[in-house]
Amino acid sequence: EVQLVESGGGLVQPGGSLRLSCAASGFTFSTYWMSWVRQAPGKGLEWVANIKQDESEKYYVDSVRGRFTISRDNAKSSLYLQMNSLRAEDTAVYYCVRGFAGDPWGLGTLVTVSS
């Protein structure tokens, strides 16, 4: 069964940092682009970042560029999102998503930025 499991979310103060992880199983992780997508409470979906299979290409939405870093470890079938200088508006559920079709999505991990 294809599965994505996110972890690392929590409560952090403005200006703080968090590192999200996504453990993949049930498919050959190294052959897929991977993405992070977030959803603020009561709001719609927002693409955050994506990364090519060999990490040679990484792209970010403007609002996080320079603060967030996406990475992956194909040997561990894992995807990461290092989030620095966090702001209140980064509060959201963060989903790990496979491929260009966006299938499947993980269950998500909640990041709350508040003092």
Place this chain on the structure above:
Amino acid sequence: QSVLIQPPSASGTPGQGVTISCSGSSSNIGSNSVNWYQQFPGTAPKLLIYINNQRPSGVPDRFSGSKSGTSASLAISGLQSEDEADYYCAAWDDSLNGWVFGGGTKLTVL
């Protein structure tokens, strides 16, 4: 303000059909395929339609997608109460090198 434009709400009675529109531009829908996702409250989105009109296995054929120019549509026929959910369109954007989403449409089955 989302890049792709969807109506915020749609409704229909059981057995009826409903269509949800999604409007974009030349850098996204106009040059790339469209996916649709279904999301129930408190759960992760699920792929409903990919590459404009393809259904993943397990998705009923009551759901269909289409695309023309810079717009796309999701049609649901024979509405059922369990179709009540939020629906999002998405497309790759060549300017951003990332996905853009619609703001979502809340479907109510009356």
